[in-house]
Amino acid sequence: xxxxxxxxxxxxxxxxxxxxxxxxxxxxxxxxxxxxxxxxxxxxxxxxxxxxxxxxxxxxxxxxxxxxxxxxxxxxxxxxxxxxxxxxxxxxxxxxxxxxxxxxxxxxxxxxxxxxxxxxxxxxxxxxxxxxxxxxxxxxxxxxxxxxxxxxxxxxxxxxxxxxxxxxxxxxxxxxxxxxxxxxxxxxxxxxxxxxxxxxxxxxxxxxxxxxxxxxxxxxxxxxxxxxxxxxxxxxxxxxxxxxxxxxxxxxxxxxxxxxxxxxxxxxxxxxxxxxxxxxxxxxxxxxxxxxxxxxxxxxxxxxxxxxxxxxxxxxxxxxxxxxxxxxxxxxxxxxxxxxxxxxxxxxxxxxxxxxxxxxxxxxxxxxxxxxxxxxxxxxxxxxxxxxxxxxxxxxxxxxxxxxxxxxxxxxxxxxxxxxxxxxxxxxxxxxxxxxxxxxxxxxxxxxxxxxxxxxxxxxxxxxxxxxxxxxxxxxxxxxxxxxxxxxxxxxxxxxxxxxxxxxxxxxxxxxxxxxxxxxxxxxxxxxxxxxxxxxxxxxxxxxxxxxxxxxxxxxxxxxxxxxxxxxxxxxxxxxxxxxxxxxxxxxxxxxxxxxxxxxxxxxxxxxxxxxxxxxxxxxxxxxxxxxxxxxxxxxxxxxxxxxxxxxxxxxxxxxxxxxxxxxxxx
Amino acid sequence: xxxxxxxxxxxxxxxxxxxxxxxxxxxxxxxxxxxxxxxxxxxxxxxxxxxxxxxxxxxxxxxxxxxxxxxxxxxxxxxxxxxxxxxxxxxxxxxxxxxxxxxxxxxxxxxxxxxxxxxxxxxxxxxxxxxxxxxxxxxxxxxxxxxxxxxxxxxxxxxx
Numbered sequence: 001x002x003x004x005x006x007x008x009x010x011x012x013x014x015x016x017x018x019x020x021x022x023x024x025x026x027x028x029x030x031x032x033x034x035x036x037x038x039x040x041x042x043x044x045x046x047x048x049x050x051x052x053x054x055x056x057x058x059x060x061x062x063x064x065x066x067x068x069x070x071x072x073x074x075x076x077x078x079x080x081x082x083x084x085x086x087x088x089x090x091x092x093x094x095x096x097x098x099x100x101x102x103x104x105x106x107x108x109x110x111x112x113x114x115x116x117x118x119x120x121x122x123x124x125x126x127x128x129x130x131x132x133x134x135x136x137x138x139x140x141x142x143x144x145x146x147x148x149x150x151x152x153x154x155x156x157x158x159x160x161x162x163x164x165x166x167x168x169x170x171x172x173x174x175x176x177x178x179x180x181x182x183x184x185x186x187x188x189x190x191x192x193x194x195x196x197x198x199x200x201x202x203x204x205x206x207x208x209x210x211x212x213x214x215x216x217x218x219x220x221x222x223x224x225x226x227x228x229x230x231x232x233x234x235x236x237x238x239x240x241x242x243x244x245x246x247x248x249x250x251x252x253x254x255x256x257x258x259x260x261x262x263x264x265x266x267x268x269x270x271x272x273x274x275x276x277x278x279x280x281x282x283x284x285x286x287x288x289x290x291x292x293x294x295x296x297x298x299x300x301x302x303x304x305x306x307x308x309x310x311x312x313x314x315x316x317x318x319x320x321x322x323x324x325x326x327x328x329x330x331x332x333x334x335x336x337x338x339x340x341x342x343x344x345x346x347x348x349x350x351x352x353x354x355x356x357x358x359x360x361x362x363x364x365x366x367x368x369x370x371x372x373x374x375x376x377x378x379x380x381x382x383x384x385x386x387x388x389x390x391x392x393x394x395x396x397x398x399x400x401x402x403x404x405x406x407x408x409x410x411x412x413x414x415x416x417x418x419x420x421x422x423x424x425x426x427x428x429x430x431x432x433x434x435x436x437x438x439x440x441x442x443x444x445x446x447x448x449x450x451x452x453x454x455x456x457x458x459x460x461x462x463x464x465x466x467x468x469x470x471x472x473x474x475x476x477x478x479x480x481x482x483x484x485x486x487x488x489x490x491x492x493x494x495x496x497x498x499x500x501x502x503x504x505x506x507x508x509x510x511x512x513x514x515x516x517x518x519x520x521x522x523x524x525x526x527x528x529x530x531x532x533x534x535x536x537x538x539x540x541x542x543x544x545x546x547x548x549x550x551x552x553x554x555x556x557x558x559x560x561x562x563x564x565x566x567x568x569x570x571x572x573x574x575x576x577x578x579x580x581x582x583x584x585x586x587x588x589x590x591x592x593x594x595x596x597x598x599x600x601x602x603x604x605x606x607x608x609x610x611x612x613x614x615x616x617x618x619x620x621x622x623x624x625x626x627x628x629x630x631x632x633x634x635x636x637x638x639x640x641x642x643x644x645x646x647x648x649x650x651x652x653x654x655x656x657x658x659x660x661x662x663x664x665x666x667x
Numbered sequence: 668x669x670x671x672x673x674x675x676x677x678x679x680x681x682x683x684x685x686x687x688x689x690x691x692x693x694x695x696x697x698x699x700x701x702x703x704x705x706x707x708x709x710x711x712x713x714x715x716x717x718x719x720x721x722x723x724x725x726x727x728x729x730x731x732x733x734x735x736x737x738x739x740x741x742x743x744x745x746x747x748x749x750x751x752x753x754x755x756x757x758x759x760x761x762x763x764x765x766x767x768x769x770x771x772x773x774x775x776x777x778x779x780x781x782x783x784x785x786x787x788x789x790x791x792x793x794x795x796x797x798x799x800x801x802x803x804x805x806x807x808x809x810x811x812x813x814x815x816x817x818x819x820x821x822x823x824x825x826x827x
Contacts, residue, residue: 163720168729179714179721180707188720577708579670594678596686596716604678611671627674629715 005070014066018042021049021061029074032083032112034200035149036062038514039499040158043150047086048112050079058082084116092123094201095144102140103202106510109147130175135185137364138357139196139207146176146203152195160473160497162307164189176203188310190473192303192497193357193506206357206507209378210388216349216378217262223341224349226258227267227329227408231355231419231502232382233527234520238509239386240396243519247416247527252401254353257389259402264341267408269352270415272329274536275545276300277414277424279562280322281431282553288465288491293317295468295483295490298424300324302362303497305566307473312480313568314634321563325418326352326359327368328562330375333408335561336549345371351378353385355419355505358497367564381507407541413441413528414536420521421471421501422447422454425494429467430535433460441534448525450518452499453479455490471496471504576628580611582621586666588659590614591628591641598637606638609652610659619663676701677709681716688717691727695734704738740776740783742821745800749789752797760797761786763811767818781825782818 004013007027014023019042024031034046042063049061054071058079061072073079091113098104133141150167153176157163164187168177178187196204216224228251236254237245255266280298287293299305299320308319323331330350338345352359362368363376380388389396404410414430417423429444447456447467452475458465468490470476476495482488498504503520511517528534536542550558576591592598592607607627614623628641636648640655643662647654680697684690694713699705705728714721728734744764748757764770764784768777776783792798795807801817 157720157723163722166720166722166726168722168726170730177722179725180710181725187722577674577712579674594712594716596718599678599716604675608671608675625671627712 001068003066003068005066005068005072007072008074017066019062020051020053020059020064020066020070020072023066024051024061024072024074031061031074032108032115033062034108034147035151037151037155037198037512040151040154040198043154046147046149048083050082052076052079080116084118087112087116087118088121089123090147091118091121093125093127094147095127095129095142101145101202102205102208103145103199107202108200133183134207135183136189136191137207137360138191139184139189139193140205141177141184142203142205143175143177144203145201147201148174148176149200150176151198151200152176152204155194155198158474159499160190160192160194161477162188162190162473165195190303190306190310190497191358191361192473194498195506196357197506197510206381206383207360208384208387209360209380210384210391212378213351213380213388216351222347222349223264223337223343224262224351225265225267225333225337226263226351226353227269227272227326227333228254228258228353229269229326229355229419229502230273230416230423230524231505231508231520232353232385234419234503234523235355235382235508236386237396238511238516239383240389242397245523246530247523248530249401251527252403253396253399254385255402255404256399257392257394257396260394261388261392263351265337265405265409266402267329267333268404268411268415269325269329269354270411270418271408271539271541272325272332273300273415273418273427274412274539274542275328275332275562276322276325276418277427277431277536278542278546278553279328279558280320280424281428283320283322284428284492285432286554288460295466295493296320298492298494299566300418300424301496301498301502302356302358304473304476304495306358306361306569307476307497309566309569311477313570315480316566316568319566321559321565323368323562323564324359324362325415326354326362326376326379327564329408330363330368331370331561332545334370334373334375336408336545345373349377350375351380352376353380353382355382355502355508356498357381357506359507365564367566382505383507383509386509407544410539410541411531412533412536412539413531414534415539416527416531417524419502419524420448421496422449422469422494423501423524425467425469425492427536428492429458431537433458434535439534439538441529450500450521465492466490468493470494471499471501473497570629576626578624578626579607580614580620580623580625582619582623584621584666587622587624588619588643588663588666589641590623590625590655590659592625593629593637593639594627595629595634595637597634598639601637603638603640606640606650606652606655610640610655613652613656613659617659619659622663622666623659673701677712681713686717688719691717691719691724692731695724695728699734702738704735707736710736737776738780740780741825742782742802743800744782744784744818745787745790746784747788747790747792747796747798747800748786749793751789751793755796757786757797759811760799760809760814763814764818767815781822 002013004011012027017023032048035043044060044063050058051061052073053059130143153166165176165178216222233247233250237250258266284296287296297319333350338348360379363379368375414427425447426444447469452472454469456467500517504517592603638650640647640650642658645658677698684694710724711721714724746761768782790798797809798807799809
């Protein structure tokens with residue numbers, strides 16, 4: 001039976017929409033919301049989506065299921081007044097410096113105040129200004145702009161399963177903040193920035209590096225080069241109201257804009273993506289044929305990399321050791337370009353334009369610098385690039401198209417689709433499985449799709465190759481748990497932290513409708529189609545770089561330039577609980593692991609025995625005993641560290657032996 | 668080794684509650700009974716043990732006024748500032764106690780960790796207003812002089 005309800009006097013049929021709000025929006029009525037995102041759980045806090053349902057009164061549409069025969073009114077005097085009042089109250093304590101706010105013009109609070117015609121706020125501002133949090137490279141947190149909608153909290157917890165920020169305190173003191181009111185830098189934040197993407201106001205925004213870039217450009221001694229990531233071309237147009245640009249058009253206009261702005265050369269990160277595929281596929285074929293370190297995780301997403309380093313340090317070796325395309329580009333540029341242009345390495349400034357906030361963090365990883373110089377000097381997001389174009393007064397829609405510079409600007413379609421979830425996998429398959437003379441675009445398109453976890457099995461010389469394509473870190477956690485606890489087998493797993501892959505990155509122009517994501521995905525696949533080559537290994541400039549500088553994929557030289565290492569960042573590792581602290585200035589540190597698996601293996605009893613031993617030996621003053629978390633040797637617990645010695649499967653006898661030898665070192 | 672006893676007790680509390688994240692509140696209550704407050708590193712430990720984010724634990728611990736993240740004094744003075752007590756000038760009592768204990772405007776605990784002063788909304792003994800509770804003893808119709816004497820008595824007791 002067809003289900004029908006009436007909205008503002010018109011009949012609409014509905015199906016399986018989970019709430020009234022979705023039905024109303026389908027009827028093209030833009031009900032305002034702050035706390036509703038179809039990807040997240042329904043929170044029902046902002047009360048802006050109130051509608052009148054006949055015989056039931058005023059209800060929040062987001063948390064009311066649609067029913068057959070409902071008669072709904074979305075706009076009447078009472079509702080209008082109510083909405084106005086809500087926004088007015090939100091604005092009362094809001095830091096209203098709209099003109100200088102990073103979110104200006106994409107702020108939902110600003111838009112709503114305009115839409116509802118709020119020009120005067122009747123309530124007194126009693127807010128005490130809180131300091132902003134500039135601690136990370138990726139994001140800025142401004143508590144004075146927060147409307148407590150909780151979108152960021154739910155995204156971080158529900159989609160990414162990180163939970164770096166949460167509500168704290170209550171009533172008028174309520175705030176969203178990292179644990180213990182500390183800064184974001186000291187939290188578990190992986191810098192994916194999706195909190196900033198869903199934030200309706202300027203409480204969480206990507207950190208801008210635009211002024212650094214302008215400075216570099218106006219320094220006559222510097223040669224400033226820039227490289228554009230694949231996903232940027234799928235979204236830059238949105239910032240200028242152009243929603244149907246092709247990838248080629250957008251990229252061509254960006255090159256013109258960047259050249260006009262004053263960049264010496266404009267390259268394409270898709271070139272480095274081609275190189276990443278060649279290296280990563282080589283690494284994978286090695287691992288696959290030897291059957292070791294499988295599954296291989298992709299390592300191009302910096303938020304995912306930090307996630308593994310922090311929660312699954314025992315699986316770091318599963319990460320591909322390849323740098324991300326940005327990492328490879330920076331390193332290659334600093335290696336190749338100074339000689340090519342006859343300049344000093346210190347005078348070359350490498351800038352990348354990324355759809356991503358975590359890339360800003362990645363660029364500062366100490367592993368990605370050489371001789372004290374970072375490989376990538378500054379990272380701009382798509383939003384920041386759009387702003388620079390605006391600032392320089394260029395009319396983006398009227399720009400002509402120019403071509404990228406060579407050698408680091410020539411790419412195949414394999415490098416371009418990197419920006420989509422599934423793109424890396426597809427490009428790897430093109431590299432590993434496509435016949436030498438084939439130039440087929442759609443051969444491996446079966447890995448495409450919109451689901452957060454997609455699995456497929458490909459047959460390689462009679463051997464099954466099990467592939468998973470994942471986006472969203474919560475989905476990644478599910479897959480990792482399946483591997484660890486349910487012994488599920490995969491050979492290759494692509495993980496992107498952001499929904500839809502890089503095209504859905506937090507550095508892209510702000511979007512609220514999921515259709516935008518599909519549009520961007522389509523844009524990159526279309527771009528691939530029109531390019532001349534599709535297999536990364538066919539890129540003549542990639543071949544030339546190998547020939548001139550790196551010998552062959554997987555060579556020592558290639559490893560030096562294109563690979564990296566990853567470090568454990570087990571959360572709370574630096575925050576052990578002190579049980580006993582000796583009086584002596586120098587003490588022997590004894591750390592007993594209290595991680596879950598060590599506790600199951602008896603670390604609590606062991607700690608007690610160690611303390612008794614310390615008393616028996618009368619060395620209380622000379623030792624410091626701590627309960628720590630996880631030395632990442634869970635399979636061999638209980639783990640105890642005594643001085644510099646880490647003892648696995650520790651017994652009191654082993655501990656005593658180690659204490660006896662190590663105590664001498666502090667005497 | 669005095670720390671160990673407490674730590675061992677916390678491990679026991681976690682075990683008793685089956686390390687169930689749904690039992691976070693009873694766990695925090697029990698741990699606060701052990702330490703008389705919730706030390707930050709202990710909250711981090713609890714978060715790890717229950718496999719929830721420290722931000723969530725911090726959120727719960729700061730939401731309920733029952734929990735405190737700052738060490739409290741040995742003796743807790745709860746002054747009622749509910750409507751009846753307020754009318755009967757409970758604010759004067761608070762001022763008197765603060766002066767007596769040499770506490771600054773935003774300070775709630777004395778430097779020697781002997782006293783903590785708190786205000787509560789209603790103790791349900793409005794007939795005795797103004798009311799206060801020191802540790803577990805209820806005192807009704809309190810005057811600044813009476814409070815001063817009660818505090819002196821505790822101080823004397825402590826000196827012994």
